[in-house]
Amino acid sequence: MRVRVAVVGVGALGKHHARILAALPEAALVGIVDINEFRAREIAGLVNAPASTNALEMLGQVDAITVAVPTESHLQVALPFLQRGIAVLVEKPLARDTSEAQQMIDAAAASGAVLAVGHTERYNPAVAALRPLLDHPRFIEVHRLGTFPDRSLDIDVVFDLMIHDLDVVLSIVPSEVVAVEAVGVAVLTSKPDIANARLKFASGCIANITASRISKDRVRKIRIFQRDAYLSVDYAAQEVERWRLVRGNGSMPAIDGGKLEVVNEEPLKRELADFVGAVRDRRPPGVTGADGLRALQLAQRITEAMRALENE
16 A cells, blocks of 8 residues: 655755655655645646645645755644654754754654654765775764755755754764864855864764855765775765775785775655655654754754854
8 A cells, every 4th residue: 555645845855755756656646735836736737646735734635744845834834744643754954943853753752653854865875885884983074065055045054954964974973972163154145154063972083074055066075084994975976985904914004995886876765765665664764853853953053153153
């Protein structure tokens, strides 16, 4: 039996939710919702699904929804469904703040609903290929640079872009963040458009993360340094390189490595397939509400550190 799904919000990202869900064999796309009636009808026509301007009309018709509306509306849209035990995938960041995120998590726990968060890079095939190679990372360098976007800018660059990498880094360093240093600059909007954060973990690992939405070039890379090895991931190209020190019997050490084989696939497709599978099989999704909350908490610590630096 297919999982009945509706997409709420079909802007720059939500339209891709609709495209992918319409093609997933395990899903039945039963509704397209957007407050812009013309937009709702336009996308609904492309995927042959009913259109609506009111998400609540989907109650009783769906097993799950995906939420791709502006962050400020995540709680308002998701909560009525979670309270009724209907599965929800919320695009990142999970909410505007940790209080709203906790409300969603508590509602899902009370009703037994699946709550997933759209941290798409976790589903990047290159990240999946990276995981078996990790061995106590000591230093992580991340660059996520993009051009000025044509989508909603209701959040700063930390919540807009950097949060992708915060989630990935938290998932590969199983240790508490004990110190945060950060700086952000508002260049083209009233909120920081470029930011850098330096994170220190209890394990001793250091992560240096830069995010920009005002760059000339597009870069999405993470580099990981650990004992006797260097790992590099290009998120966009879905490429992984590994270089390591090979010690011979009495001979000089040598450097060995290169690109690893990665089977390319659209991360969002993998994410939505996992969500539908979690709903069908009644299991946790790959990125849970708790994961989304952790990334949100760290993003808030970074923005607080940026404000503190401004006020010095």
